[in-house]
Amino acid sequence: MTDRIYYSDSYLSEFHARVTGRSDDGRRIYLDRTAFYPTSGGQPFDTGSIDGVPLVEVEDEGESIAHVLARPLPESQLELVECRIDWPRRFDHMQQHSGQHLLSAVFVERFGIPTVSFHLGQESSTIDLDAGALEPARVLEAEWRANQAVFENRPLTVSFEDAAETRDLRKPSAREGTLRIVTIDGLDRSACGGTHVARTGEIGSILLRKLEKIRNTVRVEFVCGGRAVKRSRADFDALSRIAQMVSGSLDDAPAIVAAQLEASRNLDKIRRKLEGDLAQYRGRELYSATAPDETGLRRALWREAAANLEALRAIAQSYTAQPKAVFVAVLDQPPAVLLAVSADSGLDAGKLLKAALAQAGGRGGGNPRMAQGSLPNTEAVEQLLSQIRTA
Numbered sequence: 241m242t243d244r245i246y247y248s249d250s251y252l253s254e255f256h257a258r259v260t261g262r263s264d265d266g267r268r269i270y271l272d273r274t275a276f277y278p279t280s281g282g283q284p285f286d287t288g289s290i291d292g293v294p295l296v297e298v299e300d301e302g303e304s305i306a307h308v309l310a311r312p313l314p315e316s317q318l319e320l321v322e323c324r325i326d327w328p329r330r331f332d333h334m335q336q337h338s339g340q341h342l343l344s345a346v347f348v349e350r351f352g353i354p355t356v357s358f359h360l361g362q363e364s365s366t367i368d369l370d371a372g373a374l375e376p377a378r379v380l381e382a383e384w385r386a387n388q389a390v391f392e393n394r395p396l397t398v399s400f401e402d403a404a405e406t407r408d409l410r411k412p413s414a415r416e417g418t419l420r421i422v423t424i425d426g427l428d429r430s431a432c433g434g435t436h437v438a439r440t441g442e443i444g445s446i447l448l449r450k451l452e453k454i455r456n457t458v459r460v461e462f463v464c465g466g467r468a469v470k471r472s473r474a475d476f477d478a479l480s481r482i483a484q485m486v487s488g489s490l491d492d493a494p495a496i497v498a499a500q501l502e503a504s505r506n507l508d509k510i511r512r513k514l515e516g517d518l519a520q521y522r523g524r525e526l527y528s529a530t531a532p533d534e535t536g537l538r539r540a541l542w543r544e545a546a547a548n549l550e551a552l553r554a555i556a557q558s559y560t561a562q563p564k565a566v567f568v569a570v571l572d573q574p575p576a577v578l579l580a581v582s583a584d585s586g587l588d589a590g591k592l593l594k595a596a597l598a599q600a601g602g603r604g605g606g607n608p609r610m611a612q613g614s615l616p617n618t619e620a621v622e623q624l625l626s627q628i629r630t631a
Contacts (some may be wrong), residue, residue, distance in 0.1 A: 241303045241304065241447075242270065242271060242272065242273065242274055242303070242304045242305040243272060243274070243278065243341055244273075244275055244305070244436055244533060244563065245274060245275040245582070246274075246275050246276070247398070247420055247433065248257065248398070249275070249574060250330075250334055250435040250436055250437070250438075251438075252325075253275070253324065253325040253327045253330065253538075254321055254322070254323065254325070255273070255274075255275050255323050255425070256273065256321065256323065257270060257271035257272055257273045257274060257320070257321060257323055258272045258319060258321075258322055259312050259313075259319065259321060260272050260322055261304075262312075262313075263304075264361065265310055265312065266309075266312025267308060267311065268306050268307070268308050268309070268311065269290070269307050269308045269309065269313065270304050270305070270307070271305070271307065271321070271323075274305050274307070274309060274323070274441070275306065275323065275325060276288065276295065276298045276306055276323065276325060277298065277330070277434070277435055278298040278299050278300035278306075279297075279298070279299065279300070279373075280433055280434070281358070281433055281434050282337075282340075282357070282358040282359050282360055282434075283333055283337050283360050283431060283435070284333065284360060285297055285298035285299070285328065286298055286325050286333075287325075287326045287332055287581060288323065288325040288463050289323070289324050290307060290313065290317050290322070290323050291313055291314075291321045291322055292319050292322075293310060293311055293313055293374045294309065294310040295307055295308070295309060295310075296308050296309065299412075299527050299618045301602070306429045306542045307453075309380060314360065316433065318469055318486045319428070319534065322432045326505045330435065331437075331580060332465070332466060332584050333360060333434075333435060334435045334436055334437045334442075334464075335437060335442065335444060335464045335465035335466065335467070336360050336365045336444050336467070336491055337360060337432075337434045337435065337436060338396060338436045338437045338440070338442070338443050338464075338566055338586075339365075339386070339443045339446050339462065339464035339465070339532065340355075340358050340360070340365060340367055341396075341422060341424060341428055341430055341432070341464075342386050342389055342390070342424060342428070342440060342443060342446070342448065342472030343355075343367060343382065343386050343409065343438070343448075343460070343462060344358075344367060344427035344428070345383050345410060345424060345427050345430075345431075346369075346385045346401045346427075347369060347382055347387045348377070348410060349385070349427070349590070350381060350382060351378055351382075353369050353370060353374075354369070354370045354410075354411065355368065355370070355411075356368050356369070356370050356457055357457075363463075363467075363484045364449060364461050364462065364467070364471075365462055365463070365464075366459050366460060366461050366462070367459070367460050367462070368454060368457040368458070368459050368460075369457055369458045369459075369460060369584040370456075370457060371607045372456060372597065373453075373455065373458065374451060374458045374460070379390040379448055379451065382448070382449070383446060383448045385479055386446045387445060388492045389427060389440050389448050390441060390443050390444065390445070390446060391441070392440065393439050393440055393441035394424055394425040394426065394427065394439065394440045395424075395425045395438070396422060396423065396424055396436050396437060396438055396440065397422075397423045397425070397435070398420060398423075399420075400418050400419070400420055400421070400435075401418070401419050401421050402417070402418060402419070403415055403416050403417055403418070403419045404416075406419055406431075407431060408423070408429050409429050409431060410428055410429060410430050411430060411431070411611055413431040415431065418611065419431045420432065420433055422434075422436055424440065425586075426452050427459055434557070435624035442465075443464050443465055444464055444466065444468060445464070445465065445468040445469070445472075446462060446464050446468065447463050447468040447471060447472065448460060448462050449459070449462075449463060449471070451459040453563050453593075463585030469553075475523070479493060481616070482497065486500065506606070513552070519555045519558055520554070520558045521558075522555050522558070523555045523556070523558025523559040523560075523561070523567075524558055524559075524562070524607060525559070526540050526542075526555070526559055527540070527558075527559050527565060528560045536564050537564050537565070537566050537585060538562070538564055538565050538566070539566045539568070539629070540559060540565075540566070541568050541569075541570065541625075542555070542568070542569040543566070543569070543570045543571075543572075544569075544570075544571055544572070545546075549569065549571065549578045549612055550578055552569040552578055553578065553580075553610070555567075555569075556578060556580035557610070557612060559580065560581055560582045560585075560609065560610075561582070562582065563582055563584055564582060564584060564585060565580075565581065565585065566579075566582075566583040566587065567579070567581070567582050568578075568625070568628060570581075570621055570625065572618055572621070573615065574614065575602075575615040575617060575618055575620065576596075576612065576613065576614045577593070577613055577615065577621065577624060577625075578605075578610070578611075578612040578630065579593045579606075579610070579611050579612070580609065580610040580611075581608075581609060581610075583609065588608045589606055589607070589608055589609055589610050590605055590606040590608055590611045590614075591596070591608075592607070592608050592611075592628065593606065593611040593613060593628075594606075594611065595609065595627075596624045596627040596628055597613045597615070597622075597624065599623070599627065600615055600620040600621075600623045600624040600627075601614060601615065601616050601620050602614055602615035602616065602620060602624065
C-alpha cells in the first residue's frame with residue numbers, strides 16, 4: 241500500500257521514498273510513499289522526476305500508485321530514490337481545482353445550481369452545471385462573487401471524517417469509511433482527494449470564459465490565477481491589434497468593427513445583386529448570339545479551365561429561361577459539368593446527365609431543369625459531351 245502524502249500536504253514538492261516494486265521493463269515503479277498525484281476526480285496527474293529520470297504518468301491502481309518513467313532506473317537506484325514534483329504544474333492544478341470548488345459553491349449559494357462534473361484541461365477548465373440554461377447576468381454575478389471570496393483570502397482546510405457522521409457536504413458522497421473533506425471557510429464543504437491551495441487568495445483571479453449547452457447541462461469554461469493572467473494578456477494583445485488595425489482606441493474598437501462589418505455586409509449584398517444582374521445579362525446575350533439547330537433548340541457550350549459551377553448556375557438559369565434552350569457548362573479542373581434546359585426543350589436534364597455520367601464514369605444528378613456532376617478526367621468530359629450533343 242502506498243502512503244499518499246498529497247492527501248495531507250499539497251505543498252510538498254521534494255521527498256525521498258523507497259522502491260517497493262517495478263514492472264519487467266523497469267519503467268513502471270511503485271514507492272512506499274508518494275506526493276505525486278495520480279489522475280483522479282477531473283485533475284490530471286503530476287509530472288516531475290525520480291532520481292533525475294522524467295516521470296511521464298502517475299496511475300492510481302487502488303492500493304498502490306504506479307509511477308511511469310521515461311526510461312528504467314539503473315539497478316543501483318532501486319532502493320531510496322529522490323523525487324521532485326514539477327511545482328509550477330502542480331501549483332497551477334491547485335489553483336484551478338480550488339477555483340472549481342469555489343465556483344461550484346458560488347453557483348449553489350447564489351442560484352441553487354449544482355455542479356455535475358469537472359475537467360481540468362491544459363489551457364482551461366470546465367464545470368458542467370445542472371441547468372438547462374444560464375443567463376449572462378448570472379454568469380457575471382457568479383464570477384464577481386467568486387473573486388470576492390478570493391479577495392477575502394478565506395482558509396482552505398483538509399480534514400478526515402467518517403462518512404456516516406459527515407454532514408453539510410455540497411454534494412453527498414456515496415463512499416463509505418473515511419472521507420477526505422476540503423473546506424472553504426464559511427462557503428463550501430466537499431469530499432475530494434485533489435490538491436488544493438491553503439487560502440482562497442492563492443487561487444488568484446477567476447475568469448469565466450465561455451458557456452456551452454451540453455445536453456441537459458451548461459458547460460462553463462474558466463481559468464484561474466496564472467492562467468487568468470496569461471489569458472487576459474493574450475486577450476488584451478489581440479484587442480490592441482484590432483484597435484490598431486481600425487485606427488481606434490481599445491474601448492472604441494468593438495463599435496468600429498461592428499460598423500465596418502455592417503458596411504461590408506451591405507457591400508456584399510450590392511456585389512451579389514450586381515453579379516446576379518450580370519449573369520442575367522450574359523445569359524440573355526449568349527442566347528441571342530446562339531443560332532437554333534435543325535430541331536429548333538439553341539445549344540450553348542460554356543467552357544472554362546477552372547471555376548466554380550455554382551457561379552455559372554445563374555447564367556444557366558438566365559439562358560434557359562428563354563424558349564427552346566440547352567446550356568452546358570464544362571470545367572476542366574476539376575473535371576465537372578452543368579446541364580440546364582428550358583421547360584419546353586423536351587429534355588430532362590437530370591435523367592440525361594445521370595445516364596451520360598454513368599457511361600463516362602462520373603457521378604452526379606439533379607432535377608428535370610438543371611443537373612450537375614463530376615468526372616474522373618478530361619477524356620470522360622469529351623465522352624459525356626458527345627452523348628449530350630446527340631440527345
